[in-house]
Amino acid sequence: MNILLLGSGGREHAFAWKISQSKQCSQLFIAPGNAGTASCGQNVAIKATDFEGIKTFVLQNEIKLVVVGPEEPLVKGIHDFFLADEQLKLIPVIGPQKLGATLEGSKDFSKQFMKRHNIPTAAYASFTADKLEEGLRYLETQSLPIVLKADGLAAGKGVLICESLEDAKSELTAMLADAKFGDASKTVVVEQFLKGIELSVFVLTDGISYKLLPSAKDYKRIGEGDTGLNTGGMGSISPVPFANEAFIKKVEERIVIPTVAGLKKDNIPYKGFIFIGLMNDGGEPYVIEYNVRMGDPETESVLPRIKSDLVDLFLGVANENLAEKSFEVDERTATTIMLVSGGYPGDYEKGKEISGFDTVEGSMVFHAGTTQKDGKIVTDGGRVIAVTTLGADIPSALAVSNANAKKISFDGKYYRTDIGFDLK
The missing domain is CATH 3.30.1490.20 (ATP-grasp fold, A domain)
Structure with missing residues (x-):
């Protein structure tokens, strides 16, 4: 089948990389995509929020499945747009409708939801x-x-x-x-204010059943030792060592099950990902926030650990038979290091040529803020490249990620060398 993926970041490159491996994917289109997604499918110059442009493209190219990466199209109602259109309504969209997307679009809405369904939160x-x-x-x-x-x-x-x-x-x-x-x-x-250690748990649901995806922890601060300004994420680790079987069982019983049941009880249709931002406070999980899509850079650590066919899982979501789908996770650890533009998260320049991709060994390279210009790959954002490695444990995987982060070059490149410092 022909599939359209919306978005242009590192998360979307990871999705494109995984979707393109499926035997059920005939052709993958990414709108608008980046220099990395171009190696997994065909980039299309349409913004993820241009619903009319997306409709025209979907009909012209016989798209049979739409996967939404970022939150903005979801909060603006792209799923509802499809359902309300006679020509589009039978094409599955992976991502919640506008009402479900309000879990991320409104903090007050999500807090009321948690309170109503006795989900532990501040x-x-x-x-x-x-x-x-x-x-x-x-x-x-x-x-x-x-x-x-x-x-x-x-x-x-x-x-x-x-x-x-x-x-x-x-x-x-x-x-x-x-x-x-x-x-x-x-x-x-x-x-x-909750004291403790943050982590994220990801759920894929068809609104009835769910699959619990691997846990991950990201690092938001720009500086070593978690100092300085907040960013979109400087790296991530999956799984999180302190999120052991007993802790994840608490998360599932106290948070995941009541969340999926609460959506059903409140008549909130939901087909897609739920990102649950958690605080581990003395071994007890509390919800900090919900997001209605996968995180970035967590996706670049989580998806490489999923062995199952992602398109098959998406079809399970679309057809509401996700419970019947097999789901297998790689036991290895994934470590992701983000290379960013000089000056980020403040002002930074774009258009810096990137080199060294051909010297990378033992890691996956996911593009975040890149584009192609005059036959060269250049920087096009604050967060530029995510380097992900699968390894036996955090130190060994990080050693490879760090070695490869050194090999990729662009003017002003910066990255943290201490990702995972608190978990080793």
Whole structure:
């Protein structure tokens, strides 16, 4: 069958790499894709949010399955767009409808969902601009540090951890009264700060049953030792050593099962991935957030560990018989190191030629922010290349990832050499 994958990052290259291995995939198209996805299928110059452009392409190229990588098309309702169109409604879309995507699109919606279904999460309260004074009084009753979250999508920048009451009041005022994050902070969730170690668990569901994918941990800070500004992710490890069988059983029983059951109970149709951001607080799992797609760079560590045919699993989602599909995971460890542009996550230049791909041995190279120009592969984003290695354990896999990260070159290249430092 012909398959269309939407997106252009490292996550999408990992998806393209995995989908293209399936015997059920005749031709793979990626819209818009990057220089790496071009080696797995055919890139198409259509934005992932150009629904009309996507419709035309799908009909012209007899697309039989659409896989949505990023959250924005989902939150904007691409699945609903297909269902509402007579010509598209029978073409399966992997990714939830707009209502389900609200789990990521609105922090307040997701917190209410968790509360309603007794899913463990931090205590919270939500405030709008007209309730600012009430919010400021609420802050006075809370312990520090305290977390402020813009309700809507804010490109990963809408979460603030405030160490002092003065700082918390100032930031809440800036978010609500001064629209610090635009429409995203029309509502702000004020949340108890959870201490512990973060990790992510991924679920693929057809709305009835589910497959629990491998756990992963990513590293958000730009600097060694988890210091400096937050990024989209500087690397990831899968599986997470402290997420042992007993811990994952708690996650499954207390979070995954109630989440899938809660969606059904609330009449929220859901066909796709659920990314559950977790805090391990003294061996007890708490949900920090839901995302409605796979994470990046976690996907680059998780997908290489899935032995099963991904397209077959997607067809199980589409046909609501996912429970019948076999699912097998590689026991080895995957380590991913992200190479980024100089200056990232601040200002950075694009168009730097990338070389050294042909010298890489023993790793998979996933393109994130790349494009082709005048026959050369050049940088086209802040996060540029993800280097993933499968190995017997974290140290051995990281040694290979680091060795290959050195071999790939572009002007201003930077990467962290301490990914996984807290897990060895």
